[in-house]
Each structure stands twice: as C-alpha cells, then as structure tokens.
Amino acid sequence: MTELGLNIENLSIAFDRGRKEAISGLDLKVLPSQALGLVGESGSGKSLASRAALGLLPRKARVTGRITLDGQSVLELSPAQLRRIRGSGIAMIFQDPMSSLNPVVRVGEAIAQVIRSHESVAQGVALERAVALMARVGIRDPETRMRSFPHEFSGGMRQRIMIAMALAARPRMLLADEPTTALDVIVQDGILKLLDQLRRDEGMGLLLVSHDLAVVGSVCDRIAVMYAGQIVEEGPAMDVLMRSRMPYTVGLHASTQRSKTLKRLPSIPGAPPPLGERPASCRFAARCPLVAPQCLAGPVPLVSVGSDHMARCVRTAEVANLDRATFTVREREAAHNG
Numbered sequence: 001m002t003e004l005g006l007n008i009e010n011l012s013i014a015f016d017r018g019r020k021e022a023i024s025g026l027d028l029k030v031l032p033s034q035a036l037g038l039v040g041e042s043g044s045g046k047s048l049a050s051r052a053a054l055g056l057l058p059r060k061a062r063v064t065g066r067i068t069l070d071g072q073s074v075l076e077l078s079p080a081q082l083r084r085i086r087g088s089g090i091a092m093i094f095q096d097p098m099s100s101l102n103p104v105v106r107v108g109e110a111i112a113q114v115i116r117s118h119e120s121v122a123q124g125v126a127l128e129r130a131v132a133l134m135a136r137v138g139i140r141d142p143e144t145r146m147r148s149f150p151h152e153f154s155g156g157m158r159q160r161i162m163i164a165m166a167l168a169a170r171p172r173m174l175l176a177d178e179p180t181t182a183l184d185v186i187v188q189d190g191i192l193k194l195l196d197q198l199r200r201d202e203g204m205g206l207l208l209v210s211h212d213l214a215v216v217g218s219v220c221d222r223i224a225v226m227y228a229g230q231i232v233e234e235g236p237a238m239d240v241l242m243r244s245r246m247p248y249t250v251g252l253h254a255s256t257q258r259s260k261t262l263k264r265l266p267s268i269p270g271a272p273p274p275l276g277e278r279p280a281s282c283r284f285a286a287r288c289p290l291v292a293p294q295c296l297a298g299p300v301p302l303v304s305v306g307s308d309h310m311a312r313c314v315r316t317a318e319v320a321n322l323d324r325a326t327f328t329v330r331e332r333e334a335a336h337n338g
C-alpha cells in the first residue's frame, strides 16, 4: 500500500564535503489533511528540510535518507518529474512574496500561468479561475485587482496572492516557510486563519515552518521542535505546548511569552553550536538550565514521553521543574518535589 502524505526518514544533509552537517537523522511525517508545525531558532535546519521535500537542495549538499510524497521517492525523481510534482503534488510559499512574484506580470496573469502549467485549459478559463482564487484568499474586488502588479499590493495581500498561486495547481501538500514572519501581528493572524481554513476545506496536508511557537500552536495538530539540525521534541500540539518535556521547548515558550509583553524577542541565553562543532552528546546542553553529567555522556535518543509524544532528553522527568515563563529552575519546588 502506498504511504500517503509526506514522509521524511532519517534525512541528513551536510555541506563542506560532509564536514558540516546541517540536518542529522531527521524523521518527519505529515499525513494528508494534517497540519504539522516545524519550529526552532534560525539556523536549526527548518528551511533546508522543507525545501528538501520539494527536491530543492543546494547543489553542494550531501544528502542521505528517504523522502516520499504519496509513496513517490522525491530524492530519486528526475528534474522533469520533480517539476510535475511541484505544484500539484506539493506547493510551497515563502517568507518574502516579492522575491517569488514577477514584478512585471499582473497578478491575475501570474495565477493563470500556474493553472495552465498544470492543466490544459484556455486562457479565459484560467483567468476566471484566477479571479475565483483571489476571492477565495480574501482579496476584494478581484475582477479589478487581477490587473494590478505585485508592488500595488500590501505585504499581507501579496502573501495572499502567493497562497492563491500555491493553490492554483490544487496541491495535496502545502509547505509554508515562515509565511507570516514579515507581516505585522494582525495581518499575520489573518493569513494563519486563511491557511487553516483552506487546509480544512481542501483536505490538504500543511507543513508550517516558523521560529514562533505561538504561530504554529495556533494552527497545527502536531508540533515538531528542531534544535541544531535534530528533532528534539515532537507530539500533539497541546502536549508539546502545555506539557513540554524538552527544556529547549520550554525556553522557546518563555521567549514567545515575554516577547508579547516586552515587545522584544529575548531568547534563551547563548547560541546554538555552529555547523561542524555540534557535540555528539546533547546539542542543547551548553544552554540548558537542567544540564547534568549524563547529558554530556553520549548521543541522546528521542524517547517516548507520552502517547505519540517524544523528547530528546535524559532529564524529561525534571523538565516539570522549569518555570515556563522565566526558563529558570524553580529551586524550592524542585526540592519539595524531591
């Protein structure tokens, strides 16, 4: 039986003749009509992983592992087969719509081009469908707006046009890489609601990539947290958010909470280890308030910490002693709890 959805198995991606490993043994699954959030700090490998799913890999990357989309092995497809699968099988929207929109093509025409590259329909029909798609993504007066150029739209409206283009080929899986990072909070909220609605209506799978735990939490059924090229926690969104079992996730949570009140983005003290200098033991140990000798002893596997919930930590039991707002150990309580 073919395995439906997107399935990434034991994916590793390295640069510099294999010396600098950016992604290490990544496993990720997005079932049809499921929304998975992939979250982590900048540089953790989120974009590389999602682009790999489209077969878009830097030329010098060394890649091992397996990626399948509805059972088809993405890493073994020819460039022509990949072009066919991109769009109708799997489509992607990026952070900066301006860089993916052709500035001299009217937006209605741009959407119609996508439709016609996947289906043999007349230009008039494609343009009608483009108008319907523009209405679908919340653009008012689409009959008039279809004749506008990308620079005549606001950032949020341009992102809606990118979503319309992604939907034009009726993809079964949508990858969205930081689709709202460049937008202000209110516009961001509108785009997230739209993605959520479209995903439900179309029964599409959605991989939503973000550095912001709150963003993925608002839309996704499941959350995978990445740190320095590895998945460090994965599970149902509610469990990962409310019952985090990996200190890094607690730290991300604290950053998000504080950034809302202090209007800045404080992060966990320190920085992730650079490529090529990642330790064989826990990669987060140098920044972790719960670090203990056993964390430095050797590779830390992902372990089951609940129903369908995994964490890469040897101190999952102690994570409850971390204050979710301040990312510090609650000393008193820790002592009380034994």
Ligand SMILES: Nc1ncnc2c1ncn2[C@@H]1O[C@H](COP(=O)(O)OP(=O)(O)O)[C@@H](O)[C@H]1O
Binding pocket: 015, 022, 040, 041, 042, 043, 044, 045, 046, 047, 048, 049, 058, 275
């Ligand atoms: N073409 C490339 N050549 C060398 N290093 C790269 C290349 N693309 C990405 N990397 C490195 O891989 C790591 C992960 O990058 P990326 O997936 O873009 O992170 P994220 O999207 O989580 O911010 C980073 O350290 C980045 O510098």
Ligand SMILES: [Mg+2]
Binding pocket: 046, 047, 048, 177
């Ligand atoms: Mg990225």
